[in-house]
Amino acid sequence: MIRVLLVDDHAVMRAGFRMILHTAGDIEVVGEAATGREAVAAARTLTPDVICMDVQMPDMDGLEATRRIVSDAGMAASVVIVTTFDRDDYLFQALAAGASGFLLKNAGPEELIAAVRVAAAGDALLAPAVTKRVIERFASAPEARPSAPQAIPDAPPLDLTERENDVLHLLAQARSNAEIARELFIGEATVKTHVSNVLQKLGARDRVAAVVYAHQHGLA
The missing domain is CATH 3.40.50.2300 (Response regulator)
Structure with a gap:
């Protein structure tokens, strides 16, 4: 419940x-x-x-x-x-x-x-249209970005696995866990694990920060 x-x-x-x-x-x-x-x-x-x-x-x-x-x-x-x-x-x-x-x-x-x-x-x-607005704002000049507890790292990650990279690409397309699971032919529980690992390695607070990160660094 x-x-x-x-x-x-x-x-x-x-x-x-x-x-x-x-x-x-x-x-x-x-x-x-x-x-x-x-x-x-x-x-x-x-x-x-x-x-x-x-x-x-x-x-x-x-x-x-x-x-x-x-x-x-x-x-x-x-x-x-x-x-x-x-x-x-x-x-x-x-x-x-x-x-x-x-x-x-x-x-x-x-x-x-x-x-x-x-x-x-x-x-x-976030609907795709809203995600686009967020990405455009965060990807703009640093002074235009909102200050946020969900800090987005400056350097691309070096230790994402191939599967974690796949998950990040799909996150950048505003896909849900269920959609990622269907796309990669894995279970939703596995997707949640991968998402958690991606956020931890990126130092991102949540999925929104991960989406913005992916677009900022050309990983989308």
Whole structure:
């Protein structure tokens, strides 16, 4: 069962999300929060797998709450930013803060459910169009890049295995674990192992950083 924390300053929105996620069968909403500060406290006590986080909230916004949650070694939750605003500044700040994905509130119910499942599985939650925007931003001049905890190394890796290189190439195409498994004729558990090894060797915090790295160094 995937444990989810809903964070939004509108009770009606939280109720709607709760109803949608309840229909999934494999997702349990374990708590709610109306501010970023409440979200940090709830994340610490409830230990959810995924947090659906709004951006604009009183007391502390969702971006700062995400930074605090992701930087706390005692919390292992993946954060999905769910916002009304399709703004590049929110997108890049969210990823720089350590969010695992970015979803708009006008997404359909099935997209919200899929987003939670993808984040819980450790996959990137970025559509190809969004990935392209991220790559273009990170691949630009250093002064244009958002400062991020997911630091991207400057030198290409020297110790990736042939299979890890294959996985990195597919990550750079925004492929999910399931798609990589089908492409390489291996199991998803094996893919997860390879992805973890790639991130560790790159010194990249998450899949988004790995995607950007691959494009920066011509490995895509």
